[in-house]
Amino acid sequence: MSHAVVLGGTGLIGRAAAHRMLAAGWDVTTVGRDRSRMPDDVAAAGGRFIAADRTEPHQLAAALGAGADLLIDCLCFTAGHARSLLPLLDDVGSTVMISSKAVYVDAAGNHVNSAAAPDFDGPVRESQPTMAPREDIDYRSRDGYGANKVAAELVLLDSGHAVTVLRPSKVHGDGSTKPDEWVFVKRALDRRKVLVLARGGRGVDHPSAAANIAALIEIAANNPGQWVLNSADPDAPTALEISRTVAGYLGHQWAEVLLDQRAPAELGLHPWDRLPGIRLDMSAARQLRYQPASDYATTVTAELDWLVSIADRGPSHTAQLPPGFDHEYFAPMLNYTAEDNYLAER
Numbered sequence: 605m606s607h608a609v610v611l612g613g614t615g616l617i618g619r620a621a622a623h624r625m626l627a628a629g630w631d632v633t634t635v636g637r638d639r640s641r642m643p644d645d646v647a648a649a650g651g652r653f654i655a656a657d658r659t660e661p662h663q664l665a666a667a668l669g670a671g672a673d674l675l676i677d678c679l680c681f682t683a684g685h686a687r688s689l690l691p692l693l694d695d696v697g698s699t700v701m702i703s704s705k706a707v708y709v710d711a712a713g714n715h716v717n718s719a720a721a722p723d724f725d726g727p728v729r730e731s732q733p734t735m736a737p738r739e740d741i742d743y744r745s746r747d748g749y750g751a752n753k754v755a756a757e758l759v760l761l762d763s764g765h766a767v768t769v770l771r772p773s774k775v776h777g778d779g780s781t782k783p784d785e786w787v788f789v790k791r792a793l794d795r796r797k798v799l800v801l802a803r804g805g806r807g808v809d810h811p812s813a814a815a816n817i818a819a820l821i822e823i824a825a826n827n828p829g830q831w832v833l834n835s836a837d838p839d840a841p842t843a844l845e846i847s848r849t850v851a852g853y854l855g856h857q858w859a860e861v862l863l864d865q866r867a868p869a870e871l872g873l874h875p876w877d878r879l880p881g882i883r884l885d886m887s888a889a890r891q892l893r894y895q896p897a898s899d900y901a902t903t904v905t906a907e908l909d910w911l912v913s914i915a916d917r918g919p920s921h922t923a924q925l926p927p928g929f930d931h932e933y934f935a936p937m938l939n940y941t942a943e944d945n946y947l948a949e950r
């Protein structure tokens with residue numbers, strides 16, 4: 605039986621990849637630091653867990669053991685992380701490194717984490733210029749994330765090993781630490797009567813279902829080589845379309861108030877507010893006979909069901925995410941008081 609090792613296998617992309625490879629008949633080892641985060645369904649499907657810290661070379665080597673046919677690295681953020689894999693890759697059939705669309709720059713050098721919004725002038729192909737590789741800046745900073753990813757990609761690709769670099773966009777799925785659809789799920793659970801959307805909800809930030817990334821990982825596993833591939837859903841809905849998908853799935857109706865540029869800037873904020881929209885071109889993956897698991901509306905239900913199952917109604921009788929999520933990230937997008945005041949004064 606072929607063997608896959610998933611670094612960060614307890615996380616959003618890792619668990620979907622583990623699922624996919626188990627379903628395809630692979631033996632799968634997931635690696636994380638905390639056994640309690642091993643998803644029950646991955647364990648039930650036969651996935652094994654090894655506790656190891658990806659950043660500790662001896663623990664990394666122990667997790668790989670005698671090697672693997674496939675190594676999926678969901679925790680490769682820097683050139684240093686990439687270099688720590690190199691001594692192990694002689695015993696690995698092929699490697700999939702999860703990078704990000706954050707590597708791309710537009711003609712003016714702007715990227716998705718820039719102060720100025722990038723304008724890619726159409727769907728982004730893998731040949732789009734990237735940020736310059738950097739190792740001298742923290743990968744957890746706005747200018748450091750994409751630049752360190754580029755440096756990590758280059759270390760792996762220059763090694764000559766069979767390495768596939770996947771560049772996902774905005775990932776959704778169960779187990780997300782930042783489940784963007786929460787901004788609409790909470791409103792539906794709270795039975796909000798009105799949805800206020802900035803810039804008419806026209807923003808687009810291409811979604812990437814973890815299940816679709818996993819489908820592309822399986823393609824890479826079956827086609828060892830050197831590939832750099834975008835990884836996004838077959839469709840790129842607007843924020844307005846996403847809001848309707850969520851409300852429809854949860855059986856809720858609201859009146860839509862689509863704001864224009866005259867509205868106060870803090871109103872109707874949402875995670876897909878990118879104009880010009882960001883779309884990834886998926887033709888390179890399709891040339892490898894990649895078939896997505898499904899479209900956005902179908903795949904997002906995994907995250908929606910999960911969010912409903914973990915939402916806490918609490919004493920306030922409004923839905924809350926449990927502790928541990930990034931509540932500060934969501935707060936400006938869930939400012940009911942500001943919305944209600946605006947609607948009352950209209």
Ligand SMILES: NC(=O)c1ccc[n+]([C@@H]2O[C@H](COP(=O)([O-])OP(=O)(O)OC[C@H]3O[C@@H](n4cnc5c(N)ncnc54)[C@H](OP(=O)(O)O)[C@@H]3O)[C@@H](O)[C@H]2O)c1
Nearest residue numbers: 612614615616617636637638657658678702704773774775
């Ligand atoms: N999420 C997105 O929207 C997105 C978009 C584009 C690209 N990406 C890329 O996709 C990759 C995976 O992202 P993700 O969202 O799936 O991550 P995630 O949900 O945060 O999962 C990461 C997993 O790795 C484990 N982990 C963290 N540090 C570890 C360490 N030092 N050693 C061993 N295990 C560790 C975590 O569990 P423990 O803390 O319990 O160990 C967690 O389960 C990342 O490289 C990211 O840059 C993500």
